Amino acid sequence: MALRVARPALSWSERLYLPAIVGGMAITIKHFKNMLLGRTKVTVQYPEERLDNDLPDYYRGAPALVRDADDRLSALRIHLPASRDQNCPR
Secondary structure, X not given: OOOOXXXXXXXXXXXXXXXXXXXXXXXXXXXXXXXXXXXXXXXXXXXXXXXXXOOOOOOOOEEEEEEOOOOOEEEEEEEOOHHHHOOOOO
C-alpha cells in the first residue's frame, strides 16, 4: 500500500530553480574572487610547476618495505641510489 505525501506549493521562481542557481553562482563567484586575490591554493600544473622546489631534478626515491632475516617486516624506507642506500640506519 502506497503512502501519499502532500507536495508543498512552489512559487514561480522556485519552480524554475532560480534561487538554487543564483546561490550556486554566488558561491562560484566568491571562490573565483578569492583565487584572484591569492587567498586560496590553485592546482599545481605538474611537471611545469613543482610542489617541492628543494628536491633535485634527479631525485627518484620510492617507498619500499624492508624485511629482516626471518622474513618479517622491519621498516619502511625510501630506496635511493646505492651510494646513499648504504647510509640508512636500518
